[in-house]
Structures are given as structure tokens and as C-alpha cells.
Amino acid sequence: MQLKHLRTLLSPQDGAAKVTCMAWSQNNAKFAVCTVDRVVLLNDEHGERRDKFSTKPADMKYGRKSYMVKGMAFSPDSTKIAIGQTDNIIYVYKIGEDWGDKKVICNKFIQTSAVTCLQWPAEYIIVFGLAEGKPLLISCSGKGILSGHADGTIVRYLFDDEGSGESQPAGMEKDLSDKLL
Structure with missing residues (x-):
């Protein structure tokens, strides 16, 4: 590019x-x-x-x-x-x-x-x-947002599944922050 x-x-x-x-x-x-x-x-x-x-x-x-x-x-x-x-x-x-x-x-x-x-x-x-x-x-x-924090963690928040059945898996915050750091 x-x-x-x-x-x-x-x-x-x-x-x-x-x-x-x-x-x-x-x-x-x-x-x-x-x-x-x-x-x-x-x-x-x-x-x-x-x-x-x-x-x-x-x-x-x-x-x-x-x-x-x-x-x-x-x-x-x-x-x-x-x-x-x-x-x-x-x-x-x-x-x-x-x-x-x-x-x-x-x-x-x-x-x-x-x-x-x-x-x-x-x-x-x-x-x-x-x-x-x-x-x-x-x-x-x-549906949701990602939130970055001063301690280096990134957290995924789901607001509403709107009947889709999506859920926020337990421990998702840690998994996501480990992969993105």
C-alpha cells in the first residue's frame, strides 16, 4: 500500500x-x-x-x-x-x-x-x-463494542443478542486481550 x-x-x-x-x-x-x-x-x-x-x-x-x-x-x-x-x-x-x-x-x-x-x-x-x-x-x-483500558486489557461487551442466540463466552475478556496485546 x-x-x-x-x-x-x-x-x-x-x-x-x-x-x-x-x-x-x-x-x-x-x-x-x-x-x-x-x-x-x-x-x-x-x-x-x-x-x-x-x-x-x-x-x-x-x-x-x-x-x-x-x-x-x-x-x-x-x-x-x-x-x-x-x-x-x-x-x-x-x-x-x-x-x-x-x-x-x-x-x-x-x-x-x-x-x-x-x-x-x-x-x-x-x-x-x-x-x-x-x-x-x-x-x-x-450488538456490542470493544473497550480498551489503561491496564492494557481489551474487553468485548455485547449489548443485546436481539434473538440471535449470541452470548458472551466466559473469559472472553482475557482471551481477547491476550490475542491483541
């Missing part, structure tokens, strides 16, 4: 201007980048910036610089984006199908600690990790 540099999406800036997270839409038409200034830049499939919006703190009394965005994921239909933040909240923004559609918060999910990572694998499922070490999900109509 050969990889090649296609283009630079953000021009270099003086000082710290790091990217905190990125996400491709499931339809591959949108690419989101969130920078240290908590602004989400939306690019098209060719890397051209087409839109942007500012994220919001969980509580304005702490100010706009009181949090960082740590995880982003597009919905399966690519019309929404979930944003996980260090101020213990996940916002879901409706971004629309077309460029320039109004960006509005349509859901808020308050958490017990900072969100560290986030995925949106199916229509009504958002899976995320918290700083306190808990892998969680919003909704329970999916």
Missing part, C-alpha cells in the same frame, strides 16, 4: 493550533475537524472548507474556554454530528444535508466525567468513553 499527501486542510499558524479530533461522515461527503479553539470546520470530500460552527460549553458560567472537544462522530445518515467534551457533556448537532444549513443542538447528554472518545456506529447508538474509565452507550439497540 502506498500513501501520498493530497493536500493540507489547515494552514500552519503561530503558536498552538492543534487539532483535537476529526471525523469522516458515513457517506464520505463531509470531513469535520475540531481545533483547540473549539470550532468545527466542515470540509467536502475534496478537502475544501464549506462550513463551520462553534461548539458550546455545558454551562456558560464557566466560559467558552472551560472545555475541550475530545470526540466527534457523524450519524449514519450524515445529517448530525455528536460532539464529546471535557465538561462532561455530549451534544448532538443537526447539521443538515446541504452546506450552509443551520447548525442546531438537537440533543444533550450530561455525563459523570469528561468524555474521552466517541463513536456513532448505528442509527440510534452513540458509544463513548469517560475519563473515569467507563465505556458507555446511549441507546441499547446495537
